[in-house]
Amino acid sequence: MIPLERRSFLALTGVSTAAVVLGTGHPAAAGYDGKVPPAPFTLGVASGSPLPDGVVLWTRLAPEPLAADGHGGMPRRPYTVHYEVADDAAFRRVVARGQALASPELAHTVHVEVRGLRPNREYFYRFRAGDEISPAGRTRTAPGPRDTPTELRFATASCQAWYHGHFTAYEHMATEDLDVIFFLGDYIYEYAINANNLWRQGVPMPAPEHNTETVTLEQYRLRYALFKTDPNLQAIHAHAPWLVTTDDHEVQNNYADEWSETGITPADFLRRRAVAYRAFYEHLPLRAVSLPDGPSMALYQRLGWGRLAEFTMLDNRQYRDTYPAGAVIDNSPERHNPDRTILGTRQERWLYEGIARTRATWNLLSTGVVMAQIDRDTGPGELYSNDMWDGFPANRDRLFAALQRSSATPVVLSGDIHRHVAAELKTDWRDPDSAMLGVELVGGSIGSDGDGADTDSFGPLWLSNPHVKLYNARRGYLTGRLTPTELTSEFKTVPYVTRPGAPITTAARFVTEAGRPALNREV
Amino acid sequence: MPDVVRRLRATGEVGRIRLSWEGEAYHPLVDHYAVYASIDGADETLLAKTVYATFVHSGLGGRARTVRYRIVTVDAAGRRSRPSSSVTGTSVESVAVSGLALATVGTFDHKSLELALAPNGYAQFPTRFPNDVDFTYGVHAPGTDWAYLHPGPADAWAGRKAHRFTLHFDLSPVPPADPWLAIWLIDTHATNPGTVTIGLNGTPVRDVALEKGATRGSLEGDATLPGTTLKPSYVELALPRAALAAGENTVTIDKPAGSWHAYDAIGVFTRP
Incomplete structure (x- = not known):
């Protein structure tokens, strides 16, 4: 200075x-x-x-x-x-x-x-x-609305369980030349922090007030403060502007609108959602329009990067329906109820209107949870996670119909699963030869789940879905370079996070052509 | 200043007192409610902080306890309301305390530790109890013959099937009024606690939906430790005298739905 x-x-x-x-x-x-x-x-x-x-x-x-x-x-x-x-x-x-x-x-x-x-x-x-x-x-700043920049460099991040590891991924991300960073949910976790889950080596055990699930505003504020003491998180915030959305852990695991899996009454849970959203707003660079009013937070938004790309930030928790038949994983007939929505009626209408209007080459849609269909039964049966977009196939169909009417190439950015996954979004999931609508890039976690490995027991399940082209169970982040003609995406991993200092590796690189979406692997 | 809460109410149950109140939550935003309690006339202390408009004061044990409560509202700016009016609640005494024991398994002490496989040996259940628990009072010993964890059909480690725990005990003569069954649990599954079906000598008595716990009772067995996350719950109900017999009687606990529950103790009592 x-x-x-x-x-x-x-x-x-x-x-x-x-x-x-x-x-x-x-x-x-x-x-x-x-x-x-x-x-x-x-x-x-x-x-x-x-x-x-x-x-x-x-x-x-x-x-x-x-x-x-x-x-x-x-x-x-x-x-x-x-x-x-x-x-x-x-x-x-x-x-x-x-x-x-x-x-x-x-x-x-x-x-x-x-x-x-x-x-x-x-x-x-x-x-x-x-x-x-x-x-x-x-x-x-973004380019002007009628400008066509030659490129956009972005990164995505999600799932930063501070207690599970060091934010080495952010340390490396901060050396990248980035225009924007998309944060896709689970900025904090609500769980008690204690000897059972403090895998981050070299830090003292947080004080006893951290050893409880966050319920009050003071507890949520304290949780954001704890995570934000990390110097690598501070450095990556200072490195580039962020666009943020939430997933579930900003409030409570697997919550859906006013529903809590732990049986808290809706009236009480909304009080908790209100303080959780307040603390989220307080600690992220959000506009005043997102200042929550009680339990309601205007979070979904659309921004542009000139004619090159539209950014659609979705809120896939605040308005979603609960599990169709009460189970997280099933293939119940209720899953297919055409009224089911993960976004809520208003957000859906807003989304489809925006998709119809965009004149950008690319539409980057950020959502907390995985959008691609993932059949979790490796045998002849079918099982789906209702916590992801798979719990809302009718909503996904409506979105895909809207995207098919648009000339912009969709790129879905998501997180949640702590794994790097690349998937092609199909017009007919059952037909591997059906047209590709877009691609989904699921960025692995920054810290959640600790060191990880190249693959794990869930790998065969994900890869048994033919449209899934990558599965990697290490921590890391995703970068993308968008031009008017192609997207180059790189999945970066670190070999460990429980101790600091890990090097960075590019585990996979894909090229996707504008107007002809597919995942063409280079690395 | 944040609003003072209204309509503070206290309802006693076995082992706990449920509190509820009303108050503006959002304008100004409530950070939390500070719940102050004076137990059995002792000095008032800060019992808990919660953002909810309800609180369950649990861990009161089987004896009746009388507690006076007041609540202070703390808002997002850290401002504190004056305390609410106080309310007094009394927990319900358990039959395990007030009654005369006819048969018991374990000690009613908010611990599973004296039961078989406790506190975390549930993986051995299929080999140690291949035919489930079949326990005769006066013959068998809790430490070897009554498993601390009762699996449910949701539990893959126990074969994804319904399990029955059976308690045999002698009665002579049949008591003059309905005896009571007390089942104390140190914890249940947090999302899928399931139901139990109580039977007496082959006659269905009642289905009871268990309360959601903390999913920790499979791993730890002492709900009296400071900072415990275990969530004890209680099932106490009358057994129909008409279904009793002089001589051997049999109570069955079936788990037709849900995941496991973790026992503290069970017993059959006559009420005073």
């Missing part, structure tokens, strides 16, 4: 710049300067939801991030947080400045929606509270 620039940032009063005030009712963010506890930026910075003219900037004031009450060691009063955005990493050419209010209602997080930036450009940002200055982050 340049001392001169630091001084000018410290001197900034910012009263004339736009204030962004979220969820507090205060008329402006100015006027809450004052002595901030030392070293409050312990959880890093982040950016997200890039538009052609702006991006969301995030940070949290938390001098004691693991304070048991979930308030991060902050006094119960609001603080003004100043931000600046620059063209350069040294902050010599600052292009935007402003302030936001960090309030105890939102655990002293801020979500600044910067506008007025130029399209398709790299920017750098940082925050100040009192005399404290945050680490700097790098972000970028």
Whole structure:
């Protein structure tokens, strides 16, 4: 950091710049300067939801991030947080400045929606509270809606069980040249953390308040804080803007709308969902529109990367129907009820309208759980996981019908299973010769399930489905390079995560042509 | 300030008191409710924090306990309401405490440890109990002859079939009123606890849907340890006197649906 620039940032009063005030009712963010506890930026910075003219900037004031009450060691009063955005990493050419209010209602997080930036450009940002200055982050804006960029470089990540391993995958991801990162769910896990599941070596056992399933807001906040203390997670947030969705563990395993598998009544479970969504919003770079109202969170969204790609971020938990016949895995007649939905009626309508309107070459659809049909009976019978899109075949059929009417090539990005899987999406799953609609790239977990192996006991099951072209049971991430003519996807793995320092390997590389979707394996 | 909860109610059952209340959940957002309790006149302490508008104060044991409760609402900004009005609840005394034992297996102590294969030897069940449990009071010993875990048809390790546990005991004479059966469980399966069918001398008595537990009772056997995740539950019901016989009687516990449950103790009692 340049001392001169630091001084000018410290001197900034910012009263004339736009204030962004979220969820507090205060008329402006100015006027809450004052002595901030030392070293409050312990959880890093982040950016997200890039538009052609702006991006969301995030940070949290938390001098004691693991304070048991979930308030991060902050006094119960609001603080003004100043931000600046620059063209350069040294902050010599600052292009935007402003302030936001960090309030105890939102655990002293801020979500600044910067506008007025130029399209398709790299920017750098940082925050100040009192005399404290945050680490700097790098972000970028999307291309203009009518531009056709020559390429998009992205990565996907999911399932970061902090206690199962080190985030070495993120350490390597942060060395990649990336425009955006898609996070596909399970940012936290709700489970108690104790000697049974702390496989991450070299860290002390978290305090007893972590040894319980998260139910209250303070517990969810504490869980995000614990995970976000990881330096590699902070580094990858600071590396590129994120687009995020949830899966189940942000609330509770296998939940569906207001239904909990542990028998919590819907009325009580919605109260829990409300605090879980609140903590999710607080800790991710989301727009104010996603600030939950009680148990409802507007999470699904559509963004663009010029004419090259449309990004469709789906919410596959908040509105889904419960298991068709009460079992996670079955092939019940109820599965095929045409009314079944994983997205909910409104999100489905919004999705199909968007698919019909897009003029992009590619449509990247992000969803938490696997979309491809996976028959889990390796014999003549059929069994399906109702926790995945397989529990909602009618919804999948409606989506595929909409995609078939669009000229954009669909690429589905998903997670959940802690395995790298590449699958071709078929118009008729029973006919291997039927047309290919698109491809699905399932990125393995960042940490969940520990070290893993190249394959495991589920490998034959997945690979017995002829449209599945890759199965790898190691931890890692996925990268993609999109051009107007092709997508190159690489599945990256690390050989271990319980101890740090693993090298990175490209386990597989596929090329998919625009308009002729298939998985052509190169590596 | 967050709202003070209203309509705080307490309902006693065997071993526990159920609390429920009403209050605004979302505006402002409730971080949690802090439940304070004074047990049998002792000083008030923080019993639990929950985001739900219900709480089950469990682990009270078989004796009747009287507890006074108050609740403080804590919101997302960390603000605390004043305490609610207090309510007092009393747990129901178990027949295992108040009754006279006619036959028992194990000790009613929230532990499975004195039973066969406890606390985690369930994998040996198919070889140790190939014909399930058939236990005669006064003849057999709990530590070798009554398995701590009763498998259900959902359990592949026990052959995916219904299992019957049988208890024989002598009565002479037949008591003048219905005796009671007490089944204490230290835990059940969290998502698929299933049902048990109770029979007396070949006559069906009742089907009982078991409560959801924590899926830990197959691995650990002491629900009195601090921080235990085990979720004990209780089944207590009258046995119809008309179905009793002088001499040998037989109670059967069938598990026609669901996964396992883990026993603490079972017994037949006359009520005082």
